[in-house]
Amino acid sequence: MPADRLDLAALIAERGQERYELYARYLNPQLPRMLHTLGFDRYYERAEGPYFYDAEGNEYLDMLAGFGIFALGRHHPVVREAVQQVMDLDLPDLTRFDCSPLPGLLAEQLLSFAPELDRVFFGNSGTEAVETALKFARYATGRPRVLYCEHAFHGLTTGSLSVNGESGFRRGFDPLLPDTAIPLGDLGALARELKKGDVAALIVEPIQGKGVHAAPPGWLLAARQLLHEHRALLICDEVQTGIGRTGSFFAYQEEGVEPDLVCAAKALSGGYVPIGATLGKGWIFEKVYSSMDRVLVHSASFGSNAQAMAAALATLHVMREEKVVENSRRIGELFRERLAALVDRYELLAEVRGRGLMIGIEFGRPRSLKLRTGWTALQAARKGLFAQMVVVPLLHRHRILTQVSGDHLEVIKLIPPLIITEREVDRFVTAFTEVMDEAHRGSGLMWDFGRTLVKQAVGNR
CATH class of the missing domain: 3.40.640.10 (Type I PLP-dependent aspartate aminotransferase-like (Major domain))
Known part of the structure; x- marks a missing residue:
C-alpha cells in the first residue's frame, strides 16, 4: 500500500517555532547558543534573490550568500x-x-x-x-x-x-x-x-x-x-x-x-x-x-x-x-570604491580590500584616546570583538546579514549574491556608515554591547 503524502508545509507550520530547540537537542548544541547570544536567532520564513523575509514580511539583505553558495541568489x-x-x-x-x-x-x-x-x-x-x-x-x-x-x-x-x-x-x-x-x-x-x-x-x-x-x-x-x-x-x-x-x-x-x-x-x-x-x-x-x-x-x-x-x-x-560574472566585476568595483572612500573618514576603519564581490573590511587601532581605550579593552578580552560589534547592529537595526571573516580577526567579509545591483550597494553603505558613526561617538548601545562581549569572552577563558 503506498504511503500517504507527506505535507511538509503543514509540518513546518506546526513545528517551525521549535527550530532552535530541535537543533539544540538533536544537532550541534552550541550553534543555537551562539545565535541566541548575538541575537541572531531570527525566524526567517522565505527567501528570494538576495533577500530573506521573516513572518512579519520584514526584508533582510543577504551579504553572506550561504558562505558563497547562492551566487544567483535564492530560488533562481x-x-x-x-x-x-x-x-x-x-x-x-x-x-x-x-x-x-x-x-x-x-x-x-x-x-x-x-x-x-x-x-x-x-x-x-x-x-x-x-x-x-x-x-x-x-x-x-x-x-x-x-x-x-x-x-x-x-x-x-x-x-x-x-x-x-x-x-x-x-x-x-x-x-x-x-x-x-x-x-x-x-x-x-x-x-x-x-x-x-x-x-x-x-x-x-x-x-x-x-x-x-x-x-x-x-x-x-x-x-x-x-x-x-x-x-x-x-x-x-x-x-x-x-x-x-x-x-x-x-x-x-x-x-x-x-x-x-x-x-x-x-x-x-x-x-x-x-x-x-x-x-x-x-x-x-x-x-x-x-x-x-x-x-x-x-x-x-x-x-x-x-x-x-x-x-x-x-x-x-x-x-x-545574465552576464553574472561581468556584474560581479562591475558591482564589486563600485562596492569597494564606495567603502574605500570611508577609510579616511573613520579612524577605526583600516582597509578595504578584495576582488569582485569578495570584499574584506578591516578595522584597526584608532588614534584618539577615547576610542583607543575601548578598542584596547576589546582586544585584551578577545581579538575580533569589534568586528562582531559591527555585525550585530547591521542585522538588528538595518536587517543586513554579514559575518566576521574568521576567528580572532577584526575583518568583516562580504560575499553577497553575484546578482546584486547598485540598490543593494547603496543600502549596505548607508547602513555601514550609520554604524560607524555610532562607533566613533565612543558610547551608546554599540559599546554597551561591546562590554557584554568582553564579559562573555573573559568568562569563557
Missing part, C-alpha cells in the same frame, strides 16, 4: 525549473553501469570556462573536491607531502583538514596527512620545501577566505614554475572564489596561470543540490584511471547525480545569459 527560477524538469523526466539515475548524458554535458560546459583544463570529477561538496585533488596529486606524482598556506581553509574532512591553516580546526584530530604550511606569497619558503624532493603539490586559495587576503601579484605564476621545476603540481582551491565570485570565472585566470588541478563547488549548485567538481589536466586523470582494473579507484556514491547535474547546467546557463 531557471535553476528551480531545471531541477523540477529533471525530476519529472524519471531518469534511470546512478545505475552505475551506463554513462548518463548529463555529467558529460556539464563537464563540457564547465571546461569551456577553463579551456586550459581537460577533465572533471564530480563529487558532492567543496571538501570532497579538495580530497579528490589531494589524492590525484599524490598518485600522479608518487609523492606523499602537500604544501599549503598559513591561514588557509580547504575543508574539514581528514584530508582537507590536513591542509587547513588554522590550528583551532585541526586541534584534537591528529594524526593527519603529511603536510607543511608556508606563508602566502613566500617563494623562498616554497623553494626550501621543494628541495626536499617529497612534495606532491601546493594547494592555495587565490584569495584566502579568512581575512580576504589575495596572493601577491605574480606569485601564483612564479609558484607554478617553481613547482613544475621540481615535478610537483599546483592545486587552486576555487571553492569560494570560483564561478564568478571575484569578477572572473576563476580567480586564478586573473593571474595568467594554468593550475594542474582546480577545486570548485558552492555556487555551481545554483543553491539547490550539493555538488563538488575537481577539474584537471588530462594526464593526471589518465594516470589515476590507468586501466579497467582502476575504473572505480576514486568515485562518489552520489557524484554526478541527475539533480546536481541539472542544477549546475542551469547555473552555467544563467551565468552566460
Whole structure:
C-alpha cells in the first residue's frame, strides 16, 4: 500500500517555532547558543534573490550568500525549473553501469570556462573536491607531502583538514596527512620545501577566505614554475572564489596561470543540490584511471547525480545569459570604491580590500584616546570583538546579514549574491556608515554591547 503524502508545509507550520530547540537537542548544541547570544536567532520564513523575509514580511539583505553558495541568489527560477524538469523526466539515475548524458554535458560546459583544463570529477561538496585533488596529486606524482598556506581553509574532512591553516580546526584530530604550511606569497619558503624532493603539490586559495587576503601579484605564476621545476603540481582551491565570485570565472585566470588541478563547488549548485567538481589536466586523470582494473579507484556514491547535474547546467546557463560574472566585476568595483572612500573618514576603519564581490573590511587601532581605550579593552578580552560589534547592529537595526571573516580577526567579509545591483550597494553603505558613526561617538548601545562581549569572552577563558 503506498504511503500517504507527506505535507511538509503543514509540518513546518506546526513545528517551525521549535527550530532552535530541535537543533539544540538533536544537532550541534552550541550553534543555537551562539545565535541566541548575538541575537541572531531570527525566524526567517522565505527567501528570494538576495533577500530573506521573516513572518512579519520584514526584508533582510543577504551579504553572506550561504558562505558563497547562492551566487544567483535564492530560488533562481531557471535553476528551480531545471531541477523540477529533471525530476519529472524519471531518469534511470546512478545505475552505475551506463554513462548518463548529463555529467558529460556539464563537464563540457564547465571546461569551456577553463579551456586550459581537460577533465572533471564530480563529487558532492567543496571538501570532497579538495580530497579528490589531494589524492590525484599524490598518485600522479608518487609523492606523499602537500604544501599549503598559513591561514588557509580547504575543508574539514581528514584530508582537507590536513591542509587547513588554522590550528583551532585541526586541534584534537591528529594524526593527519603529511603536510607543511608556508606563508602566502613566500617563494623562498616554497623553494626550501621543494628541495626536499617529497612534495606532491601546493594547494592555495587565490584569495584566502579568512581575512580576504589575495596572493601577491605574480606569485601564483612564479609558484607554478617553481613547482613544475621540481615535478610537483599546483592545486587552486576555487571553492569560494570560483564561478564568478571575484569578477572572473576563476580567480586564478586573473593571474595568467594554468593550475594542474582546480577545486570548485558552492555556487555551481545554483543553491539547490550539493555538488563538488575537481577539474584537471588530462594526464593526471589518465594516470589515476590507468586501466579497467582502476575504473572505480576514486568515485562518489552520489557524484554526478541527475539533480546536481541539472542544477549546475542551469547555473552555467544563467551565468552566460545574465552576464553574472561581468556584474560581479562591475558591482564589486563600485562596492569597494564606495567603502574605500570611508577609510579616511573613520579612524577605526583600516582597509578595504578584495576582488569582485569578495570584499574584506578591516578595522584597526584608532588614534584618539577615547576610542583607543575601548578598542584596547576589546582586544585584551578577545581579538575580533569589534568586528562582531559591527555585525550585530547591521542585522538588528538595518536587517543586513554579514559575518566576521574568521576567528580572532577584526575583518568583516562580504560575499553577497553575484546578482546584486547598485540598490543593494547603496543600502549596505548607508547602513555601514550609520554604524560607524555610532562607533566613533565612543558610547551608546554599540559599546554597551561591546562590554557584554568582553564579559562573555573573559568568562569563557
